[in-house]
Amino acid sequence: MTDMNWIAIGHLSDIPRRGARCVTTPKGRIAVFRTVDDAVFAVVDRCPHKKGPLSQGIVHGHSVTCPLHNWVISLEDGTAQGADEGATPTLPLRNEDGALFISLDTLSLPADLAAE
Template structure:
């Protein structure tokens, strides 16, 4: 896999996110309260809201536009809502964070 460095764990506040621009679009990288890291497309499957600006709770994020809840583990909408976003593999090496750009390209095709 083509792992690309996107910064360090300390760049992302606990229960927060940052947005990374990639050739395949914006990726939201999330850090949970217990330092798990997840990456998903930065657009809600409902109306395209910026998930990176949502509220992180557990292993989910709530979209800031219409309160859809998206699983950071699966990318799927939770509850009665339907839809999903791509999940992108993340690797943590010490403090450094990496995402797999090949996964983005293969899923975009």
């Protein structure tokens, strides 16, 4: 973990509870979620179903419902819940007393993301 490049993206309070904000990166758009219990998750802002922007969905528990076709995606591991199959990549995120950092090191698919 210590070898990773951590990039500051802002503060917990920038994100509404049960909401999300986006981070624009050279590797595509990242959605950063804050859940009702103040947990924070970073996932690629793209539903595995039809590339819907997950950041725009309704956040409940540790999941988000995609605004396009109501797939429910786990924020913890990016997998589709229920009968749907697929996963969206998640990113390492560090929360230091509310100061948020993400690492893009594990993302290796800029070309795919650029399709957005």
